[in-house]
Amino acid sequence: MTQTQLGSGLFRLRDISLLENGRREPAPGIVRLLSDRLAAAGTGGADEGALFLELSARQAVDERDYSTACLMAQAAAEAALAEGDSDAWWNLTYLAARCFCTIHAYRDSIRTASGLARHGLASERRDRAAQAETLLATAYQGIGELGAAVDHARRAVDLVQGSEAGVAAFMDTCETLVTALAEAGQVEAAWAYCCTLVLPVLETDLSSQTKGKALWAVGNVAFRRGDKRTGLLHHRAAGNLLRPEFDVELWARFNNATAAVRLAAGIHDDETLACIEHAEAAMSVVGLSGPEELELAHSRGLLLDLNGDHARAVGLLSDVYIRRDELSPQDSAELALHLGLALARAGQADAGSAYLADSERSFRSAGAGDRAAHAAALAQDLASC
Helix, strand or coil: CCHHHHHCCCCCHHHHHHHHCCCCCCCHHHHHHHHHHHHHHHCCCCCCCHHHHHHHHHHHHHCCCHHHHHHHHHHHHHHHHHCCCHHHHHHHHHHHHHHHHHCCCHHHHHHHHHHHHHCHHHHHCHHHHHHHHHHHHHHHHHCCCHHHHHHHHHHHHHHHCCCCCCHHHHHHHHHHHHHHHHHCCCHHHHHHHHHHHHHHHCCCCCCHHHHHHHHHHHHHHHHHCCCHHHHHHHHHHHHHHCCCCCCHHHHHHHHHHHHHHHHHCCCCCHHHHHHHHHHHHHHHHHCCCCHHHHHHHHHHHHHHHHCCCHHHHHHHHHHHHHCHHHCCHHHHHHHHHHHHHHHHHCCCHHHHHHHHHHHHHHHHHHCCHHHHHHHHHHHHHHHHC
């Protein structure tokens, strides 16, 4: 086989060359796919239909190789379309869009999910349309367009009600809505949905994972409302359900996020430190990096600052700030706010004011008006000192 034949449909000639020359480390899913192609060439034919590619995509997801999963799922969707299987095309395209979201390729996810939302299959089944809208809400939140995130999340909840989707899918859309509302500063609206939609459904028969994620979302909103007691109550309940033996990646994300909201609420105790350490250990196991790694370093820096080690906090938060473009606009704004405060506590008030001004601008551009006003008030207090 030529390099072009070996990579046909999935890999460029340059990619195959880099693998052959040992200059790129192949993911396990790619090793399997290429070895199957080579073996099939020796027996006179290759089976690269939708099923083969779908299994390769799902294998990559199981191995947390989401970049490979995106490629495989897209190829599988094209193969399914060629075979006339529209249901498989939908499911595989959705899988690709979800994997894009997981690796923070939010604009690719928006492009793919938007195509699903406009497709005739979405108008035929409300549960499918709700899937696409939920994914769009998450992706728009990722790029800091919080108004659009709320709009899509509301649409998802409207669509899923009365559809063929199960309770777990309903909970997923509700969690997405309350998260988007809270991020956009509509905290009381988010809490109202928690009380009327999320918490009542927790009394039904749901899996531990579904209940844990719902309690996590409710706890986040409680913290945003300034209700630390309720936030801690729900996060602790979520922690009892989201166990590493069930899903270590989810456990890593939960501990990472929990540490962040506790610190933002001024809680810097041993339990918060344990969340950071759990997240660090789990992330090293599953290989999470990029934004998750920066968020965890942000939490470490904030913990140092709250515990009085302002100089080290400034150093760590400054290192994260250099890579702020990898974060969502609202997370970048939160980072700038904490760096500004750490600088002020370290005796560098002028430098701190500049970062607080940056925080205000970033929050405002994301549509988080309440948090922008908070950053502006802190800057004004600092200037008056």
